[in-house]
Amino acid sequence: MTAAETDEQLAERLATAAGAILLDLRARGGLDGKTLGKAGDERANAMLCREIRATRPADALLSEEEKDNPARCSNSRVWIIDPLDGTREYGEGRDDWAVHVALAVDGVATVGAVALPGLGVTLTSGVPVALQPANQPLRMLVSRTRPAAEAVFVAERFHAELLAMGSAGAKAMAVVLGQADIYLHTGGQYEWDNCAPVAVAQAAGLHVSRVDGSPIRYNNPDTYLPDLLICRKELAEEVLRVAAEYSSLA
Known part of the structure; x- marks a missing residue:
């Protein structure tokens, strides 16, 4: 150093x-x-x-x-x-x-x-990755072991392929690298699960927010974060709308 x-x-x-x-x-x-x-x-x-x-x-x-x-x-x-x-x-x-x-x-x-x-x-956020063109069909990331119902619902509306992957960081970086287009997580995480991925994704020009569209805040007394959306900016408005529709039906 x-x-x-x-x-x-x-x-x-x-x-x-x-x-x-x-x-x-x-x-x-x-x-x-x-x-x-x-x-x-x-x-x-x-x-x-x-x-x-x-x-x-x-x-x-x-x-x-x-x-x-x-x-x-x-x-x-x-x-x-x-x-x-x-x-x-x-x-x-x-x-x-x-x-x-x-x-x-x-x-x-x-x-x-x-x-x-x-x-x-x-x-790293210090050297942002140049985003690749969107996949055709779109690809949406889900957990290997417990795909969220909200994510499956959104994927169906977008006619997106589901891509199962392990860690939160690996999923978020798959969007950064252009291997997928949408990472919607509603199963709960903690601040350490997504702070670094969010910083890298934001620097690359991706949309990052809570599933209700609000910004994600860190260094809270309670480190639990209920949900997360990382996706291409041109998809964000519709993903948020469909996620809200699912919430209204649940």
Whole structure:
């Protein structure tokens, strides 16, 4: 780290380094499934927290793997991290897992880096990805294990193909990379699940909001976030309308 390292560079460096730790641990063998996921979470989290505290000592920190300190809410700058998003996928030897490193400033996802170590890629708000043309037919992301009824309803209205994928970060980055067009999640997440993906998606020019169209705010006393929409901007108005229609029928 040098004195000139920006927040964007720090986020990218740390997300990539955590991914390397996770890949190395998995490659060594001897652990698998939940045991591997737990060990990976602990090692990646230890490095990330140590580095953030050393390089940004005045900032607050919120991690999935650390006991929350409510004092963070009085700090305008908070780093929000998920050392291993998609523990199940990581433990199963899949590639659809991620590392999230984000900085929220005054409640806004301002800086983000999402490493996809299994694909050898780290996407960052500092170097936005150029969006690709929409897929034909459209493609909509859903959970591998519990596709949300709202998402299936919207996909049917758009005649979109359903694409099952693991972690939240992997799904969000699939939209950024043009592999899919809509990521609608209504099953509940936490701030570390989507702060970094939201920052990267916003920087790439995608629409990001709650499912009612309101903005997503971070560094809240309660870190639970009920829902999320990441999609191409030209689809946002209609996706929100159809999602609202589903809510009225439910």
